[in-house]
Amino acid sequence: MAWNEPGGNGKNQDPWGGGGDNRGGNNRGGDQGPPDLDEALRKLQDKLNNIFGGSGKKPNSGFGGDGGGSGSSSGSGFFIVIIVLAVLLWAGMGAYTVDQQERAVVLRLGEFIETKGPGLRWNPPLIDQVSKVVVTRVRTRDHRSLMLTKDENIVEVEMTVQYVITDPKDFLLNVRNPEESLSHAAESALRHVVGATEMHSILTQGRETLGVQVMERLQGYMRDYRTGLQISQVNIKEAKAPSQVQDAFDDVIKAREDEQRVKNEAEAYSNGVVPEARGQAQRMLEEASAYREEVIAKAQGESQRFTALLTEYEKAPEVTRERLYLDTMEQVMTDSPKVLVDVEGGNNMMYLPLDKLSQGVSTRQSADTSVSLDNQSLRQVTDQVIDQLRQRQASSRREGR
Incomplete structure (x- = not known):
């Protein structure tokens, strides 16, 4: 009977166990060597079967034919687990994220497949090659x-x-x-x-x-x-320009700028002078036209006045002649500072140097004030002089009688 069969004394028969009481024989329990590799694989398979819903442990009959079959199944199960883990790892490597500013170009075995936009994407790794490109920068x-x-x-x-x-x-x-x-x-x-x-x-x-x-x-x-x-x-x-001739080019540019500036100043002067000259010419034309109209109107008025005066002269020649004489003398003597007095009954006209009298009166005033004779003062002086002359003529007539 195998040492691990049900009903057997497994505690005493376990070749690797350390719990036996065999003290004197050649069998020394767990101190005889390392555990069997098949047994370790079987235990690992049992644990994985329990995790993934397996059927648990199966009894075997020792190290014979049944034990070899159990070891083979344990090895195949281990390789299946390894393959599953590798597939999961391979699938996880294919997931990636494309940002909003990126686009992903997918190549499958070196051939272009598609261009993917933003989001969570997946492509089979080692088969597809994904290259991300920023398209918004x-x-x-x-x-x-x-x-x-x-x-x-x-x-x-x-x-x-x-x-x-x-x-x-x-x-x-x-x-x-x-x-x-x-x-x-x-x-x-x-x-x-x-x-x-x-x-x-x-x-x-x-x-x-x-x-x-x-x-x-x-x-x-x-x-x-x-x-x-x-x-x-x-x-x-x-x-x-190149640095070797930059100074010469700066001089040329400066000369061109000066040329443009002078042209602008000349245009500004022309724009200021020409309108002013045109305005002056127009003003002179308007003044000439106004002068022409004034002369024509004045000549027409003088002719009409002369015609009206001729009519009146024909009606009363003496009165008109006297009136014309007085008007003419008034116009002539208006701006003159001298006064001529024609006294009725006298043979000579009296001359009054009123300008000299006004200067004599002004010299008698103070140096800080200046006095001049106005028209009213001249009339008063003239009246007084005329009264004195009349009194002298009257007295001379009485003496002559």
Whole structure:
């Protein structure tokens, strides 16, 4: 009977056990050697069967034929477990996550399958190759070079190219190094545009136009090459002459700026003088027209006055003649400071130097005040002088009688 059969004295018969009381014989219990490998595998199989719902332990009849079958089944079960674990591990390696700003390009055995968007994804590992590409980030690439312009001058241009990836498949598969190809294409486009443009335009107001033309040509290159890149902006950061001749170019630019400034000043002066001259000419024309109308109206008025005066003169010649004489004398003597007095009955006209009298009166006043005779004072003085002259003439007549 085997030592581990039911009903046997397993405690005393276990060849590896250490609980026997055999003290004197050759059988020394658990101290005789290591446990059997088949037994260890069987125990592991039993534990796994219990975990996965197996049938538990099965009795065997020792180290004979039944024991060999049990060892073989234990080995096959162990390998099945290993395979299951390997499959689970392989399946777990195929799970991955694609971010919102990324796209995943899937290759199966080197052949393109699809492009996947954001989310949790799974592909069989070791069969499919997944490459993630960021498609929302704006990338920048700088470029600087010396080149020849249309008028055979050398300029140094520095520009910045901004671009994004729009087609991950073309970006990864069509071109070996898309960004390096972008650099070469940018230099080619820049040289083509600069070679067709004059230096003055590049150094002054033509930079914006230069950037637009380079962007259009560069985008055409990227579309023809199928690089999956979209050019968003081309900025011309700097355009200048080479450092060896920069001072001479600065002098030329300064001279051109002075020329433009002088032209602007001349135009401003012209815009200020020409309208003023036109205004003065128009004013002179208006004044001449007004003077003509004034002279014509005055002549017409004088002729009408003369006609009316002639009519009155024909009615009363003496009175009209006297009136004309008085009016004429009044006009002549209005601005004169001298007074002539014609006394009735006298033979000579008396002359009164009123200007001298007014100067004598003013010299008698204080130095801080100035006094002048107005019209009323002159009339008063004139009346007094006339009264005195009349009194003298009356007294002389009485004496003559």
